[in-house]
Amino acid sequence: MRANTIKLIHVARRSLGLDDETYRSMLASVVPGKHSCRDMNDTQLKKVLETMKKRGFNPVSKAKPKVPGGIAGKIRAIWSVMHRQGFVTRKDDAAIDAYVKRITRHHNGGEGVARLVWLRDEHAGVVLETLKKWHMRCMLEHLPDNGLKPTYERTCERYQQLQSK
Incomplete structure (x- = not known):
């Protein structure tokens, strides 16, 4: 779960076009004192992801292969x-x-x-x-x-x- 949330945050970062400095300052503003996802717990990671969704990130799941x-x-x-x-x-x-x-x-x-x-x-x-x-x-x-x-x-x-x- 944690690894998937971190992956999704990184996808959101690319999707929103955030450079490293902007990304890390956004992390610190959402979770004070934290500049990396690695240092966050599950609740904090979810909070970061929700913030990214509010800023315009729209996660799209891959379509599962259907019967041809x-x-x-x-x-x-x-x-x-x-x-x-x-x-x-x-x-x-x-x-x-x-x-x-x-x-x-x-x-x-x-x-x-x-x-x-x-x-x-x-x-x-x-x-x-x-x-x-x-x-x-x-x-x-x-x-x-x-x-x-x-x-x-x-x-x-x-x-x-x-x-x-």
């Missing part, structure tokens, strides 16, 4: 195809979210991610791959065995050909 639209889109597309093919009964977001929560529970310490849109990169790939494997198993149940180990894409093509006959 491509992966979420692929998950939705495969789910939609599975619904059209009769492998899943519901096509709505609640059904996809329930699947996402069930799959991520095993990879997230017992607590699943409740919504597809909340997935982060590390879980999105897992959900996509498990969905593709499930879809492939469903399709292979309806296709004759040709002795080859099929890829997901080839299985989709073969199943689509079977459906169009």
Whole structure:
């Protein structure tokens, strides 16, 4: 906590364009007798940070990586195809979210991610791959065995050909 507050104060210093002399005099005016963050306790550091916010510093947190639209889109597309093919009964977001929560529970310490849109990169790939494997198993149940180990894409093509006959 302390180290993060000091880092944030230094970011604020750069953001406000304070030179060293101005910065140290500002520290001394906020916390008398202190010219360095290192010499301050947590309460004093928070006071310095609040002063910097009053002077115009606006901390902006880095955006957390979200599921790339491509992966979420692929998950939705495969789910939609599975619904059209009769492998899943519901096509709505609640059904996809329930699947996402069930799959991520095993990879997230017992607590699943409740919504597809909340997935982060590390879980999105897992959900996509498990969905593709499930879809492939469903399709292979309806296709004759040709002795080859099929890829997901080839299985989709073969199943689509079977459906169009």
